[in-house]
Amino acid sequence: xxxxxxxxxxxxxxxxxxxxxxxxxxxxxxxxxxxxxxxxxxxxxxxxxxxxxxxxxxxxxxxxxxxxxxxxxxxxxxxxxxxxxxxxxxxxxxxxxxxxxxxxxxxxxxxxxxxxxxxxxxxxxxxxxxxxxxxxxxxxxxxxxxxxxxxxxxxxxxxxxxxxxxxxxxxxxxxxxxxxxxxxxxxxxxxxxxxxxxxxxxxxxxxxxxxxxxxxxxxxxxxxxxxxxxxxxxxxxxxxxxxxxxxxxxxxx
Ligand code: NAD
Numbered sequence: 338x339x340x341x342x343x344x345x346x347x348x349x350x351x352x353x354x355x356x357x358x359x360x361x362x363x364x365x366x367x368x369x370x371x372x373x374x375x376x377x378x379x380x381x382x383x384x385x386x387x388x389x390x391x392x393x394x395x396x397x398x399x400x401x402x403x404x405x406x407x408x409x410x411x412x413x414x415x416x417x418x419x420x421x422x423x424x425x426x427x428x429x430x431x432x433x434x435x436x437x438x439x440x441x442x443x444x445x446x447x448x449x450x451x452x453x454x455x456x457x458x459x460x461x462x463x464x465x466x467x468x469x470x471x472x473x474x475x476x477x478x479x480x481x482x483x484x485x486x487x488x489x490x491x492x493x494x495x496x497x498x499x500x501x502x503x504x505x506x507x508x509x510x511x512x513x514x515x516x517x518x519x520x521x522x523x524x525x526x527x528x529x530x531x532x533x534x535x536x537x538x539x540x541x542x543x544x545x546x547x548x549x550x551x552x553x554x555x556x557x558x559x560x561x562x563x564x565x566x567x568x569x570x571x572x573x574x575x576x577x578x579x580x581x582x583x584x585x586x587x588x589x590x
Contacts, residue, residue: 343368351425355531399447404455431492432495449499467516512549527584550586
């Protein structure tokens with residue numbers, strides 16, 4: 338079913354851990370050439386076990402220069418980009434409205450908005466070429482959030498609105514780039530068991546589980562296949578501009 342992903346060049350930002358790493362592993366298992374990215378300087382140990390061609394690219398994507406350098410390095414290594422996954426992101430800390438200052442605002446927005454916007458901007462010419470040369474659609478998939486749908490927890494309002502911004506700018510990119518055969522879709526996770534939730538008390542985690550009809554957090558491996566589906570032209574060539582929620586029933590928009 339995913340045979341068209343063989344040899345596809347897939348750049349996954351924020352893929353040294355959690356959802357991004359599980360997604361990278363799945364693409365590698367399906368024969369894709371995978372670019373792994375994170376802020377750390379060393380690759381995650383797991384990628385040594387991945388089949389096929391994988392390369393690690395260290396870059397801080399909260400800076401536009403890091404976004405440009407990442408795309409340049411990936412293209413220098415693999416010769417182009419067929420699939421871009423904007424997954425780098427995070428809470429950036431918790432602050433209620435009255436505690437938000439310029440430094441916090443910039444941190445959250447740079448990490449979640451600037452990163453996806455600038456990586457996509459620099460990737461567009463390569464995605465356009467991929468679509469033209471292959472005759473199939475190229476694909477951009479960004480990681481949104483359930484928080485974009487419901488506003489986020491107290492102190493996470495900026496993060497939630499940054500993800501809502503991401504959900505929305507995709508709708509604009511559909512209008513601008515469908516003529517180039519580039520598709521844009523969002524994977525919107527609910528509560529997934531990653532470092533994102535480290536530091537929460539057992540009590541808070543228990544309350545969160547109780548709000549999920551399936552009664553538990555999701556696993557990164559349960560989110561990863563949705564990226565595969567949205568990347569595969571065979572599976573989703575007529576799907577663009579959509580938000581797919583992977584959340585155990587936590588919210589049904
Ligand atoms: P994680 O902390 O395990 O992974 C975050 C990844 O982003 C890491 O690879 C990290 O190196 C990378 N990263 C962080 N800052 C970066 C920067 N400045 N430049 C480049 N890379 C950077 O967390 P996760 O839960 O796997 O998060 C992945 C995505 O999923 C994020 O966008 C997050 O907002 C989103 N998300 C997570 C959940 C959840 O419950 N875990 C829910 C909704 C959305």
